[in-house]
Structures are given as structure tokens and as C-alpha cells.
Amino acid sequence: MTRFLYKQRFLLARRVVQVLLMTAYFGANAYGWQIVVGNFSSARYFGLIPLSDPYATLQSFFAGAVIATDMLMGVAVVLFFYAIIGGRFFCSWVCPVNMITDGAAWLREKLHLDERSSGPVLSRHIRYWIIALSLLLSYLFSVAAFEMISPIAITHRGIIFGFGFGWVFLVAIFLFDLFSQRHGWCGHLCPLGGFNAIVGKYSIIKVVHDKDRCINAQACLKACPEEQVLDMVGKESRPVTQIECVKCGRCVEACDSQALSFSIVSIAEQMRGRA
């Protein structure tokens, strides 16, 4: 049992963080708790620290909005954290949609759908095209385009303020991830994940691979939702340099020979590693 828990240690920690954060936001609206007010689009912690989603704010800017100082400060705080610890920490440790898509991936695995299906294989770069498209549409329609359809926003707003008919978006994503494309939403389409990935390019917390310990079990690649970032496994000892790593720690858990670990890698080292 302890071994099972140990093998899931990051997964459990992530679920705890996700649920606790959502509870704090929910409690603010339902019971008037004063830890945090707002939602993941914009929030204020302890009545003091502003947080604002940089991607949503950028869309607002493209929509022609005058961005208020409070928003800019919130964006600065978030960008600072994303740049240091990595933007896609949000995806695996905070975003509530992660639980839905992980659930779909788990079920897909259990049903052996990957071996059976012959659906289309989407490009992992679609999300960056969607970012470009969202900014264009924001400009054309004078409204933050992705925020109007964002399943992430629909979910956290839904949990805090009520869903309406918005839950169908979540069902759609679940079914898409389950039957159509493995890790389809988070790993291919979600522009918020793409944006956060770009922001966290030189973040100092990275998964580091030790080739000397690697026994080529491929367990990490099977566990990873963005398996292309583990291109160095079994080949060279270096940190993950590709920006799409969500830092979920599934590969670290999966590896029985401790060939992967979280580590702090300075920006200078990252530059050297890439050369």
C-alpha cells in the first residue's frame, strides 16, 4: 500500500492542491471566506495580492480594452511565478479540467483504446495556432475570444458561481479525449496551456534525466501526457528543455530506477545544455 501511494505521490499531491484551491475559491463565494476572492481569470489573495491571467488579459487588450493598473499588477505577479517555476505548473497542479482529461486518459488506457482506435493524430502545435486565432478573433469581435468558450473558465466559474448548461463543454472534452485523441485537449488544443508553456520556457524547475541510471523501461514515456518532451530519455543526461512539460511528475513516479527527478536548473545551465 505504501509503495502504491509512493508511486502516486505527485498525482496525490496535485489532486490535493487542485481540490484545496477550488475549495478556497468556492468558499469565498458560498461562505464568504477571506483567503481569496475571484477566480482563475483574476483573483485577490488575502485582500492584497492581485493575480490575473496573462492570456485572458492579452485577449482583452486585443479586444480593445483599456487594461487597468490592478490587472497589470496581477499579470506581473503571475508572469513572475510562471517564469520562475514554469507556466504549465498551472495545467497539472491547478487547472480543474486536468482532472477531467486525466480521467479520460486513464479510462482510455484501461479500455485499451489506443491499440484499437485509428482516429486522426493531431499535431501538438495546433494550440499555438489557436492562440494566434484567438487574438485575431478578439480583435475582430471586440471580446476576449477564448474566454468566451474556454472550458477552463467555464469549469472554475461553474464550480464557484454555478454551471448553467456549461457542463456540456466538459462532457465534450471528456469524450474527445477518451475516444478521439489521447490527451487531445490539454496536450494538443488548449491555447492557455500553450501560452503558459511559452511563458515558462526558462523556468528553473525542470525534470532532469540521468542516462546512467536509465534502463530503457519506457515507463516514463507511457506515463507522460506530453511524451515528445522526453526525447532525451536513454540518450543523454540533461533536463527537459521543451516547453510543453506540465511538470506533473508522472514520469518521476513511473521510473523504477530513479533516472528522472525534479531539480533546479539555472537559466545559464539551460542555455549551455541547448548549445
Added chain:
Amino acid sequence: MNETDEPERRHFLLKMVNALGYGAFGAIAWSAYLSQAQANKLVLRPPGALNEKDFVSTCIRCGMCVEACPYDALELATISDQISIGTPYFTPRVQACQMCPDIPCASICPSKSLDLDLLRVDDELSIDNARMGLATINTETCLAYLGLQCTMCIRACPLADTAIVLTNERNPRTDMHAFLKPVVDPDFCTGCGMCERACPTEIASIHVLPLSVSSGDVGSHYIVGWEEDDEKRINQRSGDVILDRTKRNQKSALDNVNDVDGILKGLYDD
């Protein structure tokens, strides 16, 4: 051209066209949704809101105003509400704006889509400067206009005798009673909706509508006679209508007068 290149090139082109097709499909579906998702003109926003178009583009949809409202009057629109998703609104019949003097909703707004500056007149911040909408009365169903002494709306109005005033009128039906008719003064009505909430008719007979719908605009085609100020009003509206006088044609006017045959023909036709 090398023969063996052909399949690869074809494959590449096919992939490009494929991607373009999917992209266009996505962009069109997305655009279609965006174009209809922001079309609602009948939504009431919290105090200090920018005009609807700017509000929809500026609001970050965080819901802090909803949480700040001590009366739970505000709600965030969901996808079912036919209001720009995630934006705050209130429904007077459910809960009206209670006009808190400290304006907690607009004070906490991080994006300034609820702008305290819009609630300032002569540097004085007051909720009474809010213009969330304008109450309009259906005189066919209003009990007071039917002859009952109702006064529910004016009693509920936070600016009673200013935003809603009662007028006395003879009731010709009975010839011995008076109408006590409520009349809304657009210069003072804040659109809080307390009158609408209080109205005892089955469907409210006094109804708050957003200013873009309920307030009229004379425009520059009409002018109040013998009123110098109104002429100024038109001069101030520079640019929106340019008076374009048709040049008179003196010759055709003279020809018309001198056209004896034509005039006679007209007479005979009659």
C-alpha cells in the same frame, strides 16, 4: 521536375489543404458563436459599468463583484443565459441593486469595467450617480394609472420624490377620485430596480431597461422652436448629420409657372 518527388509533394499539399479546412471550420464556428454571444442589449449591469460594448471587452469575468455584493443581487452569466458568458448582471425581479453607499462591487473590480470614476460627479462619489438603466412604466397595467392608490414603486424607490414623483390627476371615470400616477424622472433614476421588485402586478408594470434601450435621443433633425438652447444642442452635435441643401433650380421653377398648357391640362383632368 523529378518524378519521385511527386507523391511527397502531393502529400504535403494535401496536408496543407486539410489543415486549412479544419482551421477554417474552427474559425467560422468560433466566429459564429462570438457574433451571437455578445448581442444581448437587455442586460442590466452593476453600478459604474462601462457601456455594454466596452464592458464586454474589458470585464475579465472574475466574479469579484458578485462575491462583494452583500445582497447577492449579482450573478455571473452562464452559457445558458444569452448574456456574454461570465459577465455580471442582475435581475430586479429576483433581487434589485440595494444601492450600498460604499459601492463594494465597483470598488473591488480589478479591470475597471466597473469604474468608480463614472459614479463621480464634481469629484463627489455617490451611488446616486449610477445609471444602470431607466425605469419605464406600462400605463396600461400600472395600478395607479388604473385608478388604485398603489404607490408601491415610489415607496421602494431610494430616491423617492426625486427619481419617481407622484402626480395628481382627476379621474374622469368616477369623476370624484384622483389618480396618483407615478412618473419617472430620467435625470435621477439610477436603474436600481427596487421599484420593479416592489411592483405588485403579476408581471411588473414598472420595468428597468438599459439606457441604450430605454432612453430616447432626439437627434439633429428636430429642434424645439423658440428655444435658443436647443439650437445650441444641434450645433454641439457636430459631425453626425451634415445638412445637405438641394440646390434650387430657378429655371425649372419659372418653367413650371409658365407652363400654361400643363396647368390647363391639369384643370381639365379634374
